[in-house]
Amino acid sequence: MSHKQVTANHWGAGVARIENDTLSAVEPHSGDPNPSRINENIASSLKGTARVLKPSIREGYLKHGFNEQNRKRGEEKFVEVSWDKALDLITAEIKRVKKDHGNEAIYAGSYGWASAGRVHHAQSQLKRFLNVNGGSVRSVGNYSYNAALELMPHIVGDFRQHVKHITRWSTVAKEGELVVMFGGMPLRNTQVSGGGVGKHTIRDDLLSCVEAGVRFVNFSPLKTDAINALNAQWLAPRPGSDTAIMLGLAHTLYAEGLHDQAFLNKYTVGADKFLAYLTGETDGVVKDADWAQVQSGIDAETIRSLAREMKAKRTLVTCAVSLQRADFGEQPLWMTLTLACMLGYIGLPGGGYGIGYGADSAIGTSDRPFRWSVFPQLKNPVEEFLPVAMVADMLLHPNEEYPYNGQTRTFPDTKMVWWAGGNPFHHHQDLNRLRQAFQKPETIIVNEINWTATARHADIVLPIASSLERNDFGAGHQDNSLVPMPRAMMPRGEAREEYEIYCDLAKRLGTYEAFSEGRTSADWLDHMWEDLQEIAKPHGYDLPELETFQKGDIITFDDPAPEAVFLKEFRDDPEVNPLTTPSGKIELYCEFIAGFNYDDCKGHASWLPPREWLGSDKTKTYPLHLVSGQPETRLHSQYDNGDFSLEKKIKGREPVLINPVDAKKYSIVDGDIVSLKNDRGECLAGALVTDTIMQGVVFLWTGAWYDPDFSTSNHRDTHGNPNVLTHDLRTSKLGQGPSAQSVLVSIEKFVGELPEIKVFKAPLV
Numbered sequence: 194m195s196h197k198q199v200t201a202n203h204w205g206a207g208v209a210r211i212e213n214d215t216l217s218a219v220e221p222h223s224g225d226p227n228p229s230r231i232n233e234n235i236a237s238s239l240k241g242t243a244r245v246l247k248p249s250i251r252e253g254y255l256k257h258g259f260n261e262q263n264r265k266r267g268e269e270k271f272v273e274v275s276w277d278k279a280l281d282l283i284t285a286e287i288k289r290v291k292k293d294h295g296n297e298a299i300y301a302g303s304y305g306w307a308s309a310g311r312v313h314h315a316q317s318q319l320k321r322f323l324n325v326n327g328g329s330v331r332s333v334g335n336y337s338y339n340a341a342l343e344l345m346p347h348i349v350g351d352f353r354q355h356v357k358h359i360t361r362w363s364t365v366a367k368e369g370e371l372v373v374m375f376g377g378m379p380l381r382n383t384q385v386s387g388g389g390v391g392k393h394t395i396r397d398d399l400l401s402c403v404e405a406g407v408r409f410v411n412f413s414p415l416k417t418d419a420i421n422a423l424n425a426q427w428l429a430p431r432p433g434s435d436t437a438i439m440l441g442l443a444h445t446l447y448a449e450g451l452h453d454q455a456f457l458n459k460y461t462v463g464a465d466k467f468l469a470y471l472t473g474e475t476d477g478v479v480k481d482a483d484w485a486q487v488q489s490g491i492d493a494e495t496i497r498s499l500a501r502e503m504k505a506k507r508t509l510v511t512c513a514v515s516l517q518r519a520d521f522g523e524q525p526l527w528m529t530l531t532l533a534c535m536l537g538y539i540g541l542p543g544g545g546y547g548i549g550y551g552a553d554s555a556i557g558t559s560d561r562p563f564r565w566s567v568f569p570q571l572k573n574p575v576e577e578f579l580p581v582a583m584v585a586d587m588l589l590h591p592n593e594e595y596p597y598n599g600q601t602r603t604f605p606d607t608k609m610v611w612w613a614g615g616n617p618f619h620h621h622q623d624l625n626r627l628r629q630a631f632q633k634p635e636t637i638i639v640n641e642i643n644w645t646a647t648a649r650h651a652d653i654v655l656p657i658a659s660s661l662e663r664n665d666f667g668a669g670h671q672d673n674s675l676v677p678m679p680r681a682m683m684p685r686g687e688a689r690e691e692y693e694i695y696c697d698l699a700k701r702l703g704t705y706e707a708f709s710e711g712r713t714s715a716d717w718l719d720h721m722w723e724d725l726q727e728i729a730k731p732h733g734y735d736l737p738e739l740e741t742f743q744k745g746d747i748i749t750f751d752d753p754a755p756e757a758v759f760l761k762e763f764r765d766d767p768e769v770n771p772l773t774t775p776s777g778k779i780e781l782y783c784e785f786i787a788g789f790n791y792d793d794c795k796g797h798a799s800w801l802p803p804r805e806w807l808g809s810d811k812t813k814t815y816p817l818h819l820v821s822g823q824p825e826t827r828l829h830s831q832y833d834n835g836d837f838s839l840e841k842k843i844k845g846r847e848p849v850l851i852n853p854v855d856a857k858k859y860s861i862v863d864g865d866i867v868s869l870k871n872d873r874g875e876c877l878a879g880a881l882v883t884d885t886i887m888q889g890v891v892f893l894w895t896g897a898w899y900d901p902d903f904s905t906s907n908h909r910d911t912h913g914n915p916n917v918l919t920h921d922l923r924t925s926k927l928g929q930g931p932s933a934q935s936v937l938v939s940i941e942k943f944v945g946e947l948p949e950i951k952v953f954k955a956p957l958v
Contacts, residue, residue, distance in 0.1 A: 199746055201309045201389040201667025201676035202660070203828050204231040205554075206747055209661060209681040216240075216661055216682050224747060227393040229384040231827055234835020235661065239685065241834045243643040243953045245656040246686025248279035252958060254652040259286065259635040266631050266650040268903055270958045276687065279653060280694070284701040286636050287326060290609045296327040296575050298608040300634075304332050304581050305615020306828060309389045310665035310678055312718050315614025315640070315691065317568040322695040323611070325707040328575035330605050335581055336620045339930030340517040341526055341548060343598050344794075348780040349530055350773045356549045357671060360509065360542070360759040361752075362398035362557050366405040369543025370506035373410045373499070374425070375435045375525065376513025377418025378551040381825040386554040388565075389667035391674025391747050395558050399423060407543075408506075410499065412438065412491075414820055415850070415892055416885040418513075429887035432818045433519055433803040433935055434489035435512075438496060439528040440800060441485025444471055445500035446535050448481065452504075453537025460767055461534050463782020467797045480800065488800070488808065508536055510546045515822060519934035520803035522924035527798035531781050539779075540764025547759065555671035560757075562750040563732045565668040566724040568717065577605055582931040584617060585921055588630035596926040599789045611638045613657075613691065618646035618899045618914075619830035622933050623921035625874050625908060628901075640691055644955050645830065646899035657691055658684040664718055666742070675725075675736075675748040690714055786927065794925040803935040804922065807889055815871050815937035817855065817891050821915035824894035833898045834953045843879020845950045847897035847913025850886040851940070859940055866943040868909075869893070871936070874917035876910035877943055891940060900952035911948045 195212040200219065205228055207219040219235045221228035238244075249271035253261050290298055301323050307315035323329040334342050338352070345352040365372065383395045400422055403409075409425035411418060414432050419425035430438055446452040447468060457464040466475075473479035482493040482500075503510075512529040516522065529546050538544025549556050579587055580597055583604075591606035610631075621627050624646075631637065631650045639651035648654045662684040667676040684690075692714040699708040712720065722739040729736050734750065736742070762770040771777030775785055787796030805811060807818050823829070824847075826838040841848065844866055851861065861867055863882040868875055869891070878893055886892050893915040900912040910917045918938055924930040 198679055198681060199677050200661060200681065201678050202232065202235070203306055203309050203387060203389060204229040204384045205390040205393060206674070206676045207232040211681050214682055222747070225392050227396050229393065230837050231384060231832070233837035234827060234832035238643065238832040238835040239659055239661070241643070241953065243834050243955060244685055245641050245644055245648065245654055245955070246688065247273040247656060248276055248687070249273050249654045249957065250279065250282070251652045264632045266637070266652070267628055267646070267901065270956050271654065272958050279655065280697055280701065283638060283653060284698060286609060287702065290636070291327055294606070294608050296329055297577050297605050299323065299329040300579070300587070300605070300607045300610045301329040301331055302584065302610055302612040302617065303614055304335070304617070305620065306387065306831070307614025308660040309667045310660050311565060311668055312568055312665050312714060312721055313660070313663055313690065313692065314568050317570050318691050318695060319611060319613040319640075320570045320573065321568070322699065322708055324571045324573045325699070325704045326702055328573040330575055330577045330579060330607070331573060332581040332584070333578045334930070336518070336931050337552065338514040338517060338549065339580065339582060340522040340924045340928035341514065343928040343930070344523045344526055346773065347783050347786055348527060348774060352548070355759065356556055357560050358754070358757055358759055359547050359549065359557050360545060361755060361757045362395070362402060364542040364756055364758055365407060365509055366398070366401045367542065368507060369402065369407050369509055371408050371410070371503060371508040372402070372511060373412070373503060373508060374419065374511045374513070375412045375439070375529065376516045377411045377413035377415065378423070378511065379418045379513070379822065380420055380551070382551055382823050383554045384825070385828050386669040386672050388669040388672065389674065389676050390554045390669055390672055391676060391749050393554055395554055396420070398558055414887045414890040428491055428495065430489040430491050431807045432820055432890060433806040435516055436524045436528045436798065437480070437485045437488035437800050438491055439525070439532045440471060440480040441482040441493070441496045442500040442503065443532050443535050444479070444481040445497045446504060447471060449501070451501065452535040456537035456539070457534060460539070460764070461779040461781050462776045463780055463797060464534070466782040467531060470797060470799065503536055507541065507544045508538055509544055510536070511550045512546070512548045514549050514552045515934060517924065518931055520805070520922070520924065520932045521793055521801040522930055522932055523794050523928055524798055524801060530779065531798045534779055534781060540758065540760045542758050545759055555669060559673045559752040560671050560754060561668070561673055562734070562753050563728050566721040566728065568721065579605070580929040582621070582923065583929055585621065585623070585627050585630040588633045596791070597929050598927055607633075608635045609638070610634045610636070612647055612651075613640040616645050616647045616830050618650065619896055619916070621921070622916050622919040622931055623873050624899055624910070624914065624917045626921050628908070642688070643834065644952070646952065649956055655694060656686060656688040658688045662688065663690050664715065664743070666718070666722065673750045673752055675742070677743045677745060679743045692717070789927065791926045794927040805920065805935045805937045809937065811937050815939050817889060817938050817940055819869065819915060819918055819936045819938045820890055820892045820934060821895045821919070822892065824896055827896055830896040830898060833896055843881065844947065846877050846879040846911070847894055848881040849878035849913065850881050850883055850892040852886050852888045852890070853882055853884055854888045855891070856880065856882045859942065861940070861942050866947060867940050868943045869918060869938045869940055871918050871938050873920060874910065875907050876913055876915070876917045878913035891938065898952040900950060902948055912950055912952060
């Protein structure tokens with residue numbers, strides 16, 4: 194027997210095909226104009242050899258407990274145990290850590306996308322459980338755009354809200370004439386949206402702009418960061434030099450009297466201080482187009498010509514969030530805003546600026562019509578928190594002070610780490626350093642579907658039911674759709690819903706009523722759907738009963754702001770509609786930030802040469818700049834062992850893009866396995882020779898499951914994970930974000946017998 198049913202994932206709705214009570218495939222949804230192929234990974238991954246099937250304890254931990262000497266997390270095998278054994282052990286550890294060290298010694302990592310679904314939301318469930326048991330240290334921010342989260346409120350307002358209110362592409366098609374993209378507009382990223390995607394429409398929206406005559410310019414080392422259909426002018430700068438290019442554009446506008454002084458006077462503060470810096474009055478360096486050419490490699494006359502065109506046409510300046518994941522990543526964000534202010538098109542249809550376009554499917558295309566219901570986390574009794582990208586620093590340097598956004602904070606002394614719904618051995622930088630950090634806690638618990646590297650570095654691994662093995666409903670954070678998620682099959686092995694696991698633990702700890710409120714997971718699903726029905730009614734929507742919805746199809750709502758123009762109200766009347774900044778205006782010079790006296794984030798947008806880039810002396814040893822980015826074949830590292838992800842690998846390794854000139858220089862041909870190396874680590878990858886990557890740069894997709902070879906001195910990754918090469922330094926003292934895009938490497942053809950890929954097999958005794 195076989196049947197089909199709709200389901201949701203972060204990369205879009207799909208149709209699950211079930212044959213004999215087993216998932217055989219997840220097919221495209223007929224209503225999606227541009228469905229994602231990532232759905233092709235699901236069935237094969239869930240049935241794969243990497244599936245966690247039973248509760249498992251690391252062998253050394255099982256023998257010696259939390260106080261073992263010479264831990265070798267990541268290298269040891271695991272022993273499968275009963276659920277009672279695992280839960281009794283966790284219960285004892287929670288009681289011990291709380292008694293001996295307090296709840297401030299528990300870190301609830303739980304950072305990551307996990308799986309779609311409103312009820313079975315990994316972070317919310319873990320944090321609710323810990324909160325009713327005394328709380329834990331939480332993370333704040335994210336790896337994707339942490340610099341923006343910390344910087345933008347000081348100078349223009351809440352970044353998360355601005356992404357929701359960003360100018361729609363429909364208005365760009367109607368009123369815009371030029372889109373200048375720093376970091377491009379990579380559509381591979383727009384396959385995804387947190388919580389789910391009903392329909393992938395951004396490609397069609399962009400094509401509407403092209404048909405309307407809008408011209409695109411793509412500043413990126415990778416040509417394919419703009420799809421061919423945009424007919425974008427490709428300008429390939431040195432990675433990390435975008436701020437310098439923007440300064441060169443701004444100088445041309447100012448020197449030729451093309452800047453909008455009236456806009457600066459009415460809507461901004463501190464323009465005089467920035468202009469003094471731009472012209473060299475304050476530091477003796479004129480940031481003109483000739484200077485920008487030296488930093489970026491982009492011809493000075495090209496910069497001048499583009500600046501004039503940007504003023505002559507209604508221009509939208511965009512900045513990819515990837516640019517702020519680099520040394521001093523706050524600066525391209527601040528300079529994007531500053532350049533847009535000098536043009537004066539902010540608040541006008543089709544013009545201004547936007548940070549985050551291309552980061553997911555919803556930005557610039559839609560928003561939800563009302564808030565979705567959420568699984569309540571309850572109040573955390575522990576006030577301590579950690580900027581998310583500092584987890585290795587926390588574990589390696591307990592009780593040490595660090596600066597953060599004007600504060601001086603102290604790292605907690607972490608004894609227990611619990612990770613659910615994420616994979617730090619994908620997100621984090623300098624994985625050899627992270628491995629050292631992961632040896633420090635006394636106990637690490639990981640909830641997982643598959644044996645990822647994070648699971649392999651745990652002490653206790655709990656097998657979790659996937660989204661297709663439980664009942665739920667999907668709703669994207671900014672998407673305007675609700676998607677049914679009925680169970681398609683029973684969980685494999687002894688995998689369980691996380692909610693059931695926490696209920697069993699809460700019973701052992703005497704907090705069951707506080708955690709569950711007497712509800713099963715089915716009861717929570719009913720409760721949250723009823724809540725959503727009540728939320729929808731005042732907005733004119735009468736949602737069906739849950740049973741009807743789960744047997745049906747996607748419900749799509751109208752975008753509540755289809756003609757949104759970012760900061761229009763502020764432009765119309767800045768006195769009535771002030772910003773949330775200290776001045777109520779755009780702060781081109783921010784007295785508040787200047788008062789921090791940070792050398793890596795001053796009072797205005799500034800050029801700070803990256804610590805690692807092609808303008809560095811380090812190129813004598815490591816001559817290539819490595820850029821890493823989201824692949825088309827998966828969301829981050831999810832389901833890397835699935836069919837679609839494996840299909841694109843080269844001899845089992847992740848592909849690395851290299852320019853033909855560089856390939857010839859290093860005697861590399863298409864399909865060779867190569868070694869990428871620097872003083873932090875080494876990984877193997879499959880060479881993909883292409884002229885779509887600029888000379889001097891290599892591009893390696895993120896998300897290949899980390900597979901270290903412990904027989905080598907530098908624990909070489911055999912699979913192609915770029916984060917064995919990236920440094921674990923922060924963007925600045927202000928944002929403390931990751932700076933993975935500032936990294937230099939060497940490359941050479943790998944000679945010898947290829948090591949086995951081991952990460953797709955369970956590490957069991």
